[in-house]
Amino acid sequence: MISIVGIGPGSESMMTHEAIEALERADVIIGYTVYIDLLNGRYADKEVLSTPMTQEAERCRMCFEQAAKGKDVALICSGDAGIYGLASLMFEFAGEYGDKTDICVIPGVTAASSGAALLGAPLNHDFCVISLSDRLTSWEVIEKRLRAAAAGDFVIAIYNPSSRGRQHYLRRACDILLESLEADRICGYVRNIGRKGTERSLCTLAELRDTQVDMFTTVFIGNSQSKAIGDRLVTPRGYRGI
Numbered sequence: 001m002i003s004i005v006g007i008g009p010g011s012e013s014m015m016t017h018e019a020i021e022a023l024e025r026a027d028v029i030i031g032y033t034v035y036i037d038l039l040n041g042r043y044a045d046k047e048v049l050s051t052p053m054t055q056e057a058e059r060c061r062m063c064f065e066q067a068a069k070g071k072d073v074a075l076i077c078s079g080d081a082g083i084y085g086l087a088s089l090m091f092e093f094a095g096e097y098g099d100k101t102d103i104c105v106i107p108g109v110t111a112a113s114s115g116a117a118l119l120g121a122p123l124n125h126d127f128c129v130i131s132l133s134d135r136l137t138s139w140e141v142i143e144k145r146l147r148a149a150a151a152g153d154f155v156i157a158i159y160n161p162s163s164r165g166r167q168h169y170l171r172r173a174c175d176i177l178l179e180s181l182e183a184d185r186i187c188g189y190v191r192n193i194g195r196k197g198t199e200r201s202l203c204t205l206a207e208l209r210d211t212q213v214d215m216f217t218t219v220f221i222g223n224s225q226s227k228a229i230g231d232r233l234v235t236p237r238g239y240r241g242i
Helices: 017-025 033-038 056-068 087-097 111-119 139-151 169-177 205-209
Strands: 002-006 028-032 047-051 073-077 103-106 127-131 155-159 186-191 199-204 217-221 227-229 232-234
Touching (some): 002 017, 002 087, 017 073, 017 103, 028 033, 028 056, 033 047, 047 056, 056 073, 056 087, 111 155, 111 186, 111 199, 127 139, 139 169, 155 169, 169 205, 186 205, 186 232, 205 217
Parallel strands (some): 002 073, 028 047, 028 073, 127 155
Antiparallel strands (some): 155 217, 186 217, 227 232
């Protein structure tokens, strides 16, 4: 049995009961080194295997190898394993191992929903999620999706807005959006969701362009109806007009 477990931001208080049960049941827990550290040794009685970043395929294969030994395996991913996680890759590999392994995907709290809750209610109408990481998706495709989201008047949640090698990607994304959106479009961002040092802030799109962010930041860009109510970012659904 392999459980692909979304652990949310990493704190047990933000994990689902199903996720906790899968980790408690597992004989071996496999994950990216940083995600293993987020568990803070809570499952020290388990066999724990990890690999560094960019070795996602190796982690997936380790799951099948351990399951073939008769072990109950938990592969952990931050947030939700099916949202920029390893769930899809696990199913792609499954055929190579005879399709005999039972695979279960256990959802987790993704940064779009947990970050939105901290900001207020920015995702209360149609929205999309776009990652600015071009490691697996070309920047040309990312640009196309940003323009399409702006044209469709979606609220946009942005993952992976910056890193050491992509320090100006959020600025590039804002410049693309400013081609069609007003400079005072309401936006917000949250750092370290569900972890020590959580921060949230509201700003305009023009101000967001010059904001320094990191890989632990999730950015929210409102639609034409989004507004600030006090210090909260809110996108009305239209219920008041019913």
